[in-house]
Amino acid sequence: MRWEEESYHRKDDQGNLVTLEEYEREQRAGVSGMSRVMTRGDLKLYAICGVGFFLDSYDLFIINLVTPIWTYEYWGGLQKKKNPTYPLLLRGAVNAAANIGNIIGQLSFGFLGDGFGRKFVYGKEMIIMIIGVILVISLPNHLKGPTRNKFWYLFGMRLLMGIGIGGDYPMSAAIVAERSSLRNRGRMLGWIFSNQGWGTLAGSIVTLILLGIFSKSLKAGHYNQLDAVWRLQIGLALVPAFATLYFRLTMPESKKFMQSGELSTFKPPSLSSLDSEESYSKETKMEAKELGGLSGDGMTGRHASIVEAHVAQPTSSDKMRGAIAYFSEWRHMKTLIGTASTWFLVDVAFYGVNLNQSVLLTAIGFSKGKTEYDTLLKNAYGNLIIAAAGYVPGYFLTIYFIEILGRRWIQIQGFLVTGLMFAIIAGDYAHLGTAGKFVCFTIAQLFFNFGPNATTFIVPGEIFPSRVRGFAHGVSAATGKVGAILSGVLFNYLSGxxxxxxxxxLWIFFACSILGAIMTFIFVPESKGVDADVIDFQECQEAIRLKSGR
Structure with a gap:
């Protein structure tokens, strides 16, 4: 390693910039280079933020396993009807309710997180989610009127739950990105997001355990016991939620966010607040030379930032104007269009499959059983196999390769492989056997997560500076959820x-996958090794230099 001239960075043999603070921390821990493991702080961050994504996934996708139970309990299964009549559009609306709430939560919490700070809003989204879950499992079976009234109640409560889940996306992404080192940031974001896989897997395991506990009654035809099964399926998410809540509410503000936010009031055209252009120019050049940029948990601490020296603490309205100014430049807006559109396209296919996986397993003949209990059991096994063989491993492939291959390559190849799987199933649907379709769906799940489902979350958490990161991530995620809602509602209608x-x-999903690869290639830049706060800071410096004529 060698010291970079006039900076507080080291550069390793691979050309990765490492702050002095990071280097010294690694030396104390006895690790260096790419062999760096999680520090104690990383593990704490992983636990606090990771549990949120575990719960997000569990609460979003457990509906896939609860829907067949609701069909039997409320729509004719208990009356021994051969074809329970859970209306397709109502089913789609209830399935999509949490994603509708996601949009509200992602936009509002992303905006509030940038305007008022991470500390101000973090943990509040968990409280909303907890209230929503409690109200869902409190569905009053004595509710008067037709059965659909109960499901409109579920729609409303799942929407509330979804607001809390949605708020977790931009806040956890921003917090993890701002507290991770540049070299380890993508891997840490991958670790956090991988908890989606564990949440989905846990939902299948919990369902199998509960069906086993109630097996004697269910095999005997006492299907009224299904009421206890689905309430426990959903309600068990409250245990880790309460365990994590305190730590979220007491998490301190990140230095990097506070220092990046100051740039929102740092307006190069106006020099009236300075003693003189001459003194300003000298100080700016001196501090910029010594500063060396931002990294890790904020600017290097050897010198006060030029922003702290010359500008008052920004207000929320200042930050809003700063965000508008930032995205008024086409190069920044182009990136936002890229992150939002690719998230939309992947979610059309991803949620179309995952919210309706039980429907697909039944359609391809995997979940057929002699009794309702057999059908529910086979459905849970099918979801478990797909999660264990495809869903979860995909995340770990992303974690392993993301700092080697980069985000952009992983996203493009993931789109192309999932598109290929949908084309195989759709192109030979009438002749391809149950096993062949099942394998293709499993491979598609693998490359969703070793691909765009993971990277569309990671990239907007890295490519935008901290002062607009929550908003940009929230807009990208909310646009994705629009795709999830369309898919969740229309799948049940169109697939009939x-x-x-x-x-x-499935041909529609294929088209979305191919278009996603194209949009990634055109609009999404590589974020590996990119510190958006350094770039933002340097752009501000350059604008001031040009204005002052220095």
Whole structure:
């Protein structure tokens, strides 16, 4: 290693910049280079933020396993009807309710997080989620009127729960990115997001355990016990939620966010607040030379930032104007269009499959059973196998390769492989056997997560500076959820035998995957090794230099 001239960075043999603070910390821990493992602080961050994504996934996708139970309990299964009549559009609306809430939560918490700070809002989203879960499992079976009234109640409460889940996306992404080193940032974001896989896997395991506990009653035909099964399925998410809540509410503000936010009031065209252009120019050059940029948990601490020296603490309105000014430049807006559009396209396919995986397993013949209990059991096994063989491993492939291959390459190849799997199933749907379709769905899940489902979360957490990161991540995630809602509602409608059918619906997913690869190639830059706060700071410096004529 060698010292970079006039900076507080080291550069390793691979050309990665490492702050002096990071280097000294690694030396104390006895690790260096790419062999760096999680520090104690990383593990604490992983636990606090990771549990949130575990719960997000569990609460979002448990609906896939609860829907068949609701069909049996409320829509004719208990009356021994051969074809329970859970209306398709109502089912789609209830399935999509949490994603509708996600949009509200992602936009509002992303905006509030940038305007008022991470500390001000973090933990509040967990409280909203907890209240929503409690109200869902408190569904009053004595509710008067037709059965659909109960499901509109569920729709409203799942929407509330979704607001809390949505708020977790921009806040956890921003907090993890701002507290991670440049070399380890993508891997840490990957670790945090991988908890989605564990949440989905846990949902299948919990369902199998509960069906086993109630197996004697269910096999005997006492399907009223299903009421206890689904309430426990959803309600068990409250245990880790309460365990994490205190630590979220007491997490301190990150230095990097506070220092980046100051740039929102740092307006180069106006020099009236300075003693003189001459003194300003000298100080700016001196401090910029000594500063060397931002990294890790904020600017290097050897010298006060030029922003702290010359500008008052920004207000929320200042930050809003700063965000508008930032995205008024086409290069920044182009990146936002790229992160938002690719998230939209992947979510159309990803949620179309995952919110309706039980429907797909039944359609391909995997979940057929002699009794309702057998069908529920096979459905849970199918979801478990897909999660264990495809869903979870995909995240770990991303974690391992993300700092080697980069985000952009992983996203493009993930889109292309998932598109290929949908094309295989759709192109030979009438002749491809149950095993073949099952394998293709499993491979698609693998490359969703070793691909765009993970990277569309990671990239907007890295490519935008801290002062607009919450808003940009929230907009990108909310745009993705629009795709998830469209898919969740329309899948049940379009895939019916009287409409275009499942095969043609999968062709839509194929088209979204191919378009996603194209949009990534055109609009999404590589964020590996990029410190957006350094770039933002340097752009501000350059604007001041040009204005002052120095």
């Amino acid at each position: 035998p009287t409409k275009i059918g499942i095969a043609n619906t």
